[in-house]
Structure formats: C-alpha cells, structure tokens
Ligand SMILES: Nc1ncnc2c1ncn2[C@@H]1O[C@H](COP(=O)(O)OP(=O)(O)OP(=O)(O)O)[C@@H](O)[C@H]1O
C-alpha cells in the first residue's frame with residue numbers, strides 16, 4: 196500500500212495535567228474523505244489541534260506523506276501541507292471576501308498552484324458573487340464557505356474541517372455538504388470532524404469513531420451506516 200497522506204500514531208495528548216487523547220491512531224489515505232466522529236467532548240477538536248501543532252502530542256507522532264511533522268511549530272506544519280479550518284471559523288471581518296482569500300494564497304509544498312482565485316470562484320460561485328463584500332457581513336454559512344476556500348488557497352495536501360455544519364440551518368448544512376462532496380470528487384484529501392453522523396454518511400468515504408479520547412471503530416462509511424451497535428453506543432443519533 197502507498198504511504199498514507201496523514202497518519203497519527205500512538206498520540207497521547209494533554210491539556211496541562213489532564214490527558215485527553217490516549218494512544219490515538221488515525222490514518223487518512225490520499226483522496227479519502229475521513230469522518231472523525233464522536234460525541235461532544237470525545238476529543239475530535241483536540242485531535243485536530245494535535246495534528247496542527249497547537250497542542251503537540253506528548254508521545255506518538257503525526258506524519259504527513261511519511262514525514263514526521265509533530266514537534267514543529269504550527270506555521271511550519273501548515274506549510275508542510277495541512278490546511279486547518281478550526282471550529283470558530285474566523286474571517287477578517289473588515290476585509291473583503293477576495294482579500295480574505297488573497298492573504299491565504301500560497302503554493303503547495305511542491306510548488307502546486309492548483310487552487311487560484313479563479314478556481315475558487317468556479318467551485319464556490321457564491322463567493323464570486325460577493326467578492327467585494329466585507330467578510331463580516333456574510334451569513335454563518337457563507338463565512339464557513341469562505342474559511343474552507345481560504346484554507347484551499349494554501350494548496351494543502353490535506354484539508355482539516357472541524358464541524359463545518361455546526362450551528363447552521365439545515366438548508367445551509369446541505370449546501371456545505373454538497374460543497375465537501377464536490378471537493379471529494381476533485382480528489383481533495385479531507386479529514387472532517389463531526390458530531391452529526393447523518394451529515395457524514397453521504398459525504399465521507401471512511402469513518403473513525405472516537406470516544407473518551409480513544410479510537411473505538413474504523414471502517415468504510417457504508418459499514419458504519421449498518422452498524423447500529425456502534426452508532427447507538429458512541430454517536431448521538
Ligand atoms: N483548553 C482545554 N483545557 C482543558 N481541557 C480541555 C480544553 N479543551 C478541551 N478540553 C477537554 O478535552 C476533552 C475533549 O475536547 P474536544 O474539544 O477535543 O472535544 P470534541 O470532540 O471536539 O467535542 P465537540 O463535539 O463538542 O466539539 C473534553 O473533555 C474537553 O472538556
């Protein structure tokens with residue numbers, strides 16, 4: 196098998212004295228859309244922060260295309276190819292949609308320039324129609340799309356989306372889901388944290404379920420769909 200795009204191996208992660216992740220293993224292959232599922236407080240965001248270098252694992256490692264990146268500063272991990280969209284989806288509110296995108300423009304680690312403003316506007320036509328608008332005036336769903344687009348502007352190898360559906364109206368959640376499916380169809384490698392399993396079933400290719408900071412299940416998403424023992428025990432359904 197080829198080298199995974201993203202690997203977390205045996206990660207123990209702490210906030211101060213309290214251990215949050217226990218020997219966590221997670222693998223995302225190139226082109227997969229991996230759903231990281233788990234209840235409120237299970238450790239999804241902490242896993243993302245560990246990958247992004249904000250809360251480095253005390254033991255274990257994070258590898259990107261086989262290269263160990265854990266232990267590096269967050270900006271270096273970002274440069275190595277991780278595009279991270281945190282839970283709080285912050286935009287620069289006083290700046291235009293286009294400026295929010297331009298500040299994030301950067302080639303990938305091997306010089307890739309696939310994601311340009313032109314391509315972003317093709318894939319996110321809604322943003323094209325608002326390019327001069329202040330980002331602070333966008334709706335929550337539009338801001339979520341902008342933060343995803345902004346992460347892509349850095350031409351990352353893997354895109355980390357932390358609960359992109361959270362707090363959005365059902366119709367907007369559907370639009371975000373459609374967008375992630377489009378990215379998946381384009382071959383983007385995605386790690387998607389979600390409490391909402393139903394949102395993921397139609398979007399993800401694979402699922403990893405965490406509970407109390409440990410992986411309790413991993414499978415192709417079709418298999419999770421039929422596994423009521425897992426969904427009832429570990430996911431709010
Ligand atoms: N900065 C922090 N300091 C101490 N404990 C924290 C901190 N952030 C999170 N925790 C704790 O770590 C555990 C995992 O939290 P985390 O945010 O990773 O969960 P989550 O799966 O993302 O949940 P949610 O679905 O609510 O976003 C929780 O028990 C939480 O209270």
Ligand SMILES: [Mg+2]
Pocket residue numbers: 239240241282357358
């Ligand atoms: Mg979270």
